[in-house]
Amino acid sequence: MGGDAELARPGACAAYGGGVMHWSNGTEVDIALVKRSLPDGWSGLIDRLFADLVELGWRDGTILQVKEKFGGLRFYVAEADVLVQMRIEEAEEESLEACLVCGSPVGSEGMLCEEHS
Helix, strand or coil: CCCCHHHECCCCCHHHCCCCCEECCCCEECHHHHHHCCCHHHHHHHHHHHHHHHHCCCCCCEEEEEEEECCEEEEEECCCCHHHHHHHHHHHHHHHCECCCCCCECCCCCCCCCCCC
16 A cells, blocks of 8 residues: 555545544545555455444544555554454454455455455
């Protein structure tokens, strides 16, 4: 993933009930750009994660970094309570079982489903 500035644009979180998430430099997170910087197969996973973080009432909203590493999602935040951190860890684990191309369960090749391996 590139730097925070290239993924930031005002008005990014309207689709998530008005919950505002921002980078450590204060600019709002553009979720569409975050999704474009990650494997296509994780699009739904990212949508669910952002929506759940808002629903859980994540107050801080500061995202430090979002990236793919070793075939898994890495989602780093400044502050999070136990429930928010558990939801982030759940999404990171879920990413390991989702095809990088389509999001289907991975096959014997690890990061891809049978169709895309």
